Amino acid sequence: MAKLQIGFLIYPDAVQLDVMGAYQVFAFPPDTEVHLVGKTLSPIISNEGLTLVPTTTLSDCPPVDVICVPGGGIGQVEVMRDQEILNFLQQQSQTARYVTSVCTGSLILAAAGLLQGYKATCHWAFRDQLAMLGVEVVAQRVVIDRDRVTGAGVTSGIDFGLTLLKLLCGEEVAQMTQLMLEYCPEPPFNAGTPETADTEVAQKLLQFGKPLLNAFLVQTRDTASRLNLGNTQV
Numbered sequence: 001m002a003k004l005q006i007g008f009l010i011y012p013d014a015v016q017l018d019v020m021g022a023y024q025v026f027a028f029p030p031d032t033e034v035h036l037v038g039k040t041l042s043p044i045i046s047n048e049g050l051t052l053v054p055t056t057t058l059s060d061c062p063p064v065d066v067i068c069v070p071g072g073g074i075g076q077v078e079v080m081r082d083q084e085i086l087n088f089l090q091q092q093s094q095t096a097r098y099v100t101s102v103c104t105g106s107l108i109l110a111a112a113g114l115l116q117g118y119k120a121t122c123h124w125a126f127r128d129q130l131a132m133l134g135v136e137v138v139a140q141r142v143v144i145d146r147d148r149v150t151g152a153g154v155t156s157g158i159d160f161g162l163t164l165l166k167l168l169c170g171e172e173v174a175q176m177t178q179l180m181l182e183y184c185p186e187p188p189f190n191a192g193t194p195e196t197a198d199t200e201v202a203q204k205l206l207q208f209g210k211p212l213l214n215a216f217l218v219q220t221r222d223t224a225s226r227l228n229l230g231n232t233q234v
Helices: 014-025 074-080 083-093 105-111 124-132 156-169 171-181 199-208 210-227
Strands: 004-009 031-037 065-068 100-101 142-146 148-151
Touching: 004 014, 004 083, 014 031, 014 100, 014 171, 065 083, 065 105, 074 100, 074 105, 083 100, 083 105, 100 105, 100 156, 105 124, 105 148, 105 210, 124 199, 124 210, 148 156, 156 171, 156 199, 199 210
Parallel strands: 004 031, 004 065, 065 100, 100 148
Antiparallel strands: 142 148
16 A cells, blocks of 8 residues: 655745644655755755755655655745746645645645635644634634645644544544654643733734734735735725
């Protein structure tokens, strides 16, 4: 029986846990093969400074059952207007069983025209921008809409991976994987969402991230204009 082919797009400034949370899930079952897909085979530096090494390129990547796009730092701005990458995602989407993302990777999928008319999610700080791209945004940890599966912010990649693994391989395999990972989170603070975090903490984080938010907003408006989506105000 052929292995399930899972492809993760990686690019400079990708958030490594957006990739590795779900990667860890998909790497466990023996009937899956996971690819890290880059423009070249040159090592890539993540947003956090870790080195990721592509295993295949855009041109050599086989047709995959799942294509997954992680979010990123400032380098994501370039990806949202990189026609070679957008063309690759469009091509893979024609045959993939699931077209997916984690965190702000959904903005890249939307830039490729692959989320319009679907429900999807992303990191809470970028929901308004995702909506600007013609996506019906749902404030959930993982959103499934037909063959689109999207995860919210960074750590949701594990939940996303387990949810998708259930769709691909059944609940028993997904539960075995969760048990192997000993995934039973007990966070020390109830500050994981803007609804539960202290208001001052949330405002300080938004202020800290303002340069990135603004850079994304400029590109999101440009993308919405390119896609002829009308209102680009946020």
